Amino acid sequence: RKEVEQDPGPFNVPEGATVAFNCTYSNSASQSFFWYRQDCRKEPKLLMSVYSSGNEDGRFTAQLNRASQYISLLIRDSKLSDSATYLCVVNRYHDSGTYKYIFGTGTRLKVLA
Amino acid sequence: ETGVTQSPTHLIKTRGQQVTLRCSSQSGHNTVSWYQQALGQGPQFIFQYYREEENGRGNFPPRFSGLQFPNYSSELNVNALELDDSALYLCASSSISGPYEQYFGPGTRLTVT
Numbered sequence: 074r075k076e077v078e079q080d081p082g083p084f085n086v087p088e089g090a091t092v093a094f095n096c097t098y099s100n101s102a103s104q105s106f107f108w109y110r111q112d113c114r115k116e117p118k119l120l121m122s123v124y125s126s127g128n129e130d131g132r133f134t135a136q137l138n139r140a141s142q143y144i145s146l147l148i149r150d151s152k153l154s155d156s157a158t159y160l161c162v163v164n165r166y167h168d169s170g171t172y173k174y175i176f177g178t179g180t181r182l183k184v185l186a
Numbered sequence: 187e188t189g190v191t192q193s194p195t196h197l198i199k200t201r202g203q204q205v206t207l208r209c210s211s212q213s214g215h216n217t218v219s220w221y222q223q224a225l226g227q228g229p230q231f232i233f234q235y236y237r238e239e240e241n242g243r244g245n246f247p248p249r250f251s252g253l254q255f256p257n258y259s260s261e262l263n264v265n266a267l268e269l270d271d272s273a274l275y276l277c278a279s280s281s282i283s284g285p286y287e288q289y290f291g292p293g294t295r296l297t298v299t
Contacts, residue, residue: 105286107287114274115292115293117276119287160228168242171241171242172286173231173242174229174288176221176230177228178227
């Protein structure tokens with residue numbers, strides 16, 4: 074079982090739709106959480122950090138449930154430009170006082186005109 | 187843009203050769219992490235450098251090694267290349283003291299034939 078699990082999709086949604094992605098993580102020592110966006114053959118770009126209180130940035134809302142070890146991303150009013158792979162990332166203690174990022178395999182989103 | 191740069195952008199090597207990839211971190215960041223991303227997978231943590239020393243390592247063999255320089259730039263060296271080393275190699279810079287967001291360079295696409 075992978076430490077960070079995501080549904081790989083693809084999610085094909087019409088423009089204007091609301092879409093939600095979920096992610097679960099298995100290590101309860103995980104400290105911080107992020108969503109990254111990755112376009113085809115490009116580097117991951119930070120979309121947003123995820124906090125227990127939930128946070129919103131425009132059309133994007135992220136939620137963290139530490140008890141269930143679950144992270145979500147909601148995209149409202151989808152745009153064609155939202156088409157990308159969305160990577161769930163967990164930052165946890167590794168060893169020797171360091172932390173490391175653990176990535177999910179990503180969820181592919183395609184927004185259709 | 188993140189300010190993280192990598193070189194070269196593409197590289198083709200043959201099995202058994204050695205390769206060096208380079209990364210310049212974002213201004214103000216003192217930590218560099220390296221990742222390997224195979225097609226269709228999320229990035230996998232190789233190692234992290236802080237204060238010119240390896241500061242955490244993932245499940246990669248010793249033929250993957252690195253350096254960090256006083257200006258925080260870094261190199262990834264891979265010896266005895268194998269076909270499975272073909273991947274996108276990403277470096278990410280961050281600050282050891284937080285926040286823990288990592289910012290990625292554009293990556294080096296390595297093909298081993």
